[in-house]
């Protein structure tokens with residue numbers, strides 16, 4: 289497999305250098321309000337180069353904490369608008385690695401929640417870009433379903449050919465695919481044939497020049513490197529971001545900025561030279577066992593060797609010690625045995641091991657087929673599973689169903705399941721995730737209704753949600769503004785200027 293170590297982009301962007309930020313009077317910016325360390329919208333009223341500070345006028349006319357140092361001021365667009373290619377390149381480097389091919393590394397140390405870079409899409413392939421083509425593919429898919437189960441990958445490959453220049457198509461062709469020499473499969477051949485026979489007003493020239501092998505390569509490039517669009521049935525492809533390898537303990541997290549820009553943030557403190565990784569799996573799948581994660585990652589045709597997948601013992605698959613009923617046993621990665629019980633020191637005999645693993649398999653399948661609306665059934669399976677398992681991801685899955693099922697009418701039970709979700713998340717994967725942040729926020733919501741007097745506890749839940757969301761999507765994002773406003777309400781009664789302030793900042 290020959291892959292270039294770095295790829296030259298087609299469009300060299302001419303954009304201002306991002307060296308030292310120059311502020312001037314009248315600039316509209318976000319600045320840190322020392323009252324609560326959140327960023328708010330304001331206008332610069334005075335620039336003091338000597339002590340590197342600005343004086344700002346807050347949009348809500350608050351008169352406190354108006355002097356802010358340079359590094360606590362940011363352009364509103366800095367966190368949401370795509371950076372220039374050269375600025376991204378100063379921040380992150382693509383390097384060939386021995387085991388994983390090309391990967392992405394940071395050139396600078398990053399604090400948790402810091403923006404690593406913001407990248408614009410190479411192409412957003414939505415049905416509206418080529419409606420006739422979309423319709424045509426849907427018809428083919430309807431007549432005989434495509435093996436990928438959707439037309440989006442083939443559609444995106446064809447849209448690339450129709451809308452991009454040769455250099456940009458080259459960038460896509462350069463993306464990772466498991467087999468660069470893949471022969472055109474049945475679907476690719478069929479689509480190409482259909483388009484050449486009845487081109488439904490498509491740009492016939494580009495399509496007729498497309499050979500099966502090139503088409504196949506583009507389809508695979510989209511399949512292994514694109515992201516589902518966050519609003520519509522379509523795909524988005526990024527250049528630098530697609531060099532980000534997967535990890536089940538990713539060093540980065542991401543959210544969407546303006547015009548489908550990809551905002552990459554560090555999820556934890558990073559040193560210069562650390563690898564930038566994201567999770568190809570959804571947050572909830574990061575809470576499933578190593579075996580389940582590995583199986584899901586087969587979609588991308590690789591075996592994950594991340595720190596979590598390399599652990600000798602899987603602590604997301606706990607079973608109760610059958611002897612003392614107090615200790616929890618965790619299986620070895622090899623699956624043939626359990627660790628010793630830390631309470632009674634015993635180890636189940638091999639026939640028990642086989643029985644436990646068999647039962648676990650049965651429960652995994654049972655949980656997979658649960659009907660979320662049949663709460664009584666879920667409750668029964670849950671009750672029976674509690675007898676055998678503890679700190680097990682299948683309990684987490686059922687806690688989630690039961691939390692959602694009970695939150696309207698049976699808040700007390702719902703809260704208990706929510707607490708158990710938080711406990712498991714923290715036990716198995718203790719990093720900020722949207723799931724964990726929202727668990728805390730929702731628990732805070734319930735507390736406010738059920739136990740309004742436990743102010744310290746409510747504040748704690750909203751604070752945790754706020755802090756995690758600030759890392760995940762920034763302190764000015766609307767997700768983050770939500771727990772922040774609740775926090776303020778709980779601490780200061782119900783109405784105040786900061787609540788409006790928070791809304792502004794989150795917009």
Ligand SMILES: [Zn+2]
Pocket residue numbers: 535536537581592593594595596597
């Ligand atoms: Zn992994």
Ligand SMILES: [Zn+2]
Pocket residue numbers: 609610611612613614615629630631632633634
């Ligand atoms: Zn024991």
